[in-house]
Amino acid sequence: MRSTHDINAAIRRHPRNSIDFDVYRTEAAALRGGAMRDAHALRIITAGALVLAGVLGFAVVVPAATSPAVGDRPAAEISGPSRTH
Secondary structure, eight states: OOOHHHHHHHSOBOTTSOBOHHHHHHHHHHHHHHHHHHHHHHHHHHHHHHHHHHHHHHHHHHHHHHSOOTTOOOHHHHHOSOOOO
16 A cells, blocks of 8 residues: 555645646646547547448348349239230
8 A cells, every 4th residue: 555655755746845736737638638539539430330330221221122022023914914995
């Protein structure tokens, strides 16, 4: 376990022995900025993957819905010869 002396030695201080909060505030802002960039990139990648999945799903469903099923006969064979008198 770390001693109090080790913890106090690790704290950044001004020459007058007050804690230098600006250093910690700057480090936190940099970490927060990096996290925001990572979250934005993840959001973009997720949206792109969903759009791609939608396009591929649409490309599979539409041809299957518009093509005749196996064993279906064309409409001309079902109705018989046309009678025009």
